[in-house]
């Protein structure tokens with residue numbers, strides 16, 4: 052909405068010709084004022100990618116070819132935001148417009164301050180607790196562009212879940228798991244911590260499917276889980292199928308940027324759907340998250356196996372008849 056108003060108002064402008072690079076537009080973004088027939092979106096998050104695909108060209112990876120302008124949709128992670136601005140500037144000719152749109156809660160004001168030190172910025176358009184501004188593309192400070200990095204021996208990158216190292220909830224879950232066997236699914240596998248730990252501890256596991264919506268996280272998982280039993284799936288876990296002897300999961304509760312425990316509950320329903328009748332699942336969650344009712348609806352057996360540091364691990368068995 053704010054971006055459309057800023058374009059219609061003339062506060063920011065795009066050239067009349069040439070391709071426009073859109074970086075991380077969420078599925079819910081208002082793109083109505085953009086020339087979508089000459090836009091290419093980079094969106095590594097599968098549900099957003101699939102929602103955008105019917106409307107425009109979209110790819111999880113960096114697209115080939117030249118661009119006349121770029122629009123950055125501000126992510127919450129500060130280092131990723133800087134990375135996107137630096138890459139947008141490098142993808143267009145010097146001086147070409149790079150538009151940035153974002154909410155105050157995602158840090159648009161501090162980014163604007165930082166960008167002003169490195170590039171010429173037009174007037175900022177303020178609306179709806181956020182800002183849209185355009186800068187003339189220029190090299191951003193060294194260090195803004197991020198690559199895959201090492202976090203305590205694990206490969207991660209800025210912007211993915213728990214990029215600084217293992218999540219304490221996932222550590223608790225991995226420490227609680229008994230040895231597993233057969234086919235295992237890691238739903239919302241992130242950069243692969245749970246799969247790496249369980250494969251190391253469970254020689255009787257025959258296959259481990261890592262299902263993850265964030266292509267950036269999944270590419271880190273490929274580096275972190277070199278085990279040949281692992282298979283990597285860029286997919287929306289809430290629509291995942293199959294039959295597994297065991298499932299492990301640290302469910303998300305933020306679909307893109309909006310906090311919503313409904314996403315965690317959708318994960319719980321998927322676990323119910325894919326778990327074999329005699330299978331077992333282990334789920335970790337913040338103690339305060341309201342998952343009890345969803346767990347009770349989906350499983351006849353729910354046992355708390357560990358509690359520490361605000362997290363609890365539950366073991367789930369006897370999935371109730373699927374209502375898919």
Ligand SMILES: C[S@@+](CC[C@H](N)C(=O)[O-])C[C@H]1O[C@@H](n2cnc3c(N)ncnc32)[C@H](O)[C@@H]1O
Nearest residue numbers: 212221239240241263264265287288301302303
């Ligand atoms: C709480 S993190 C856990 C990550 C990893 N299992 C770990 O323990 O470090 C939840 C993960 O689910 C992913 N995710 C969010 N929505 C998803 C969806 N609809 N389908 C698949 N993965 C999703 C996030 O990108 C994130 O990596």
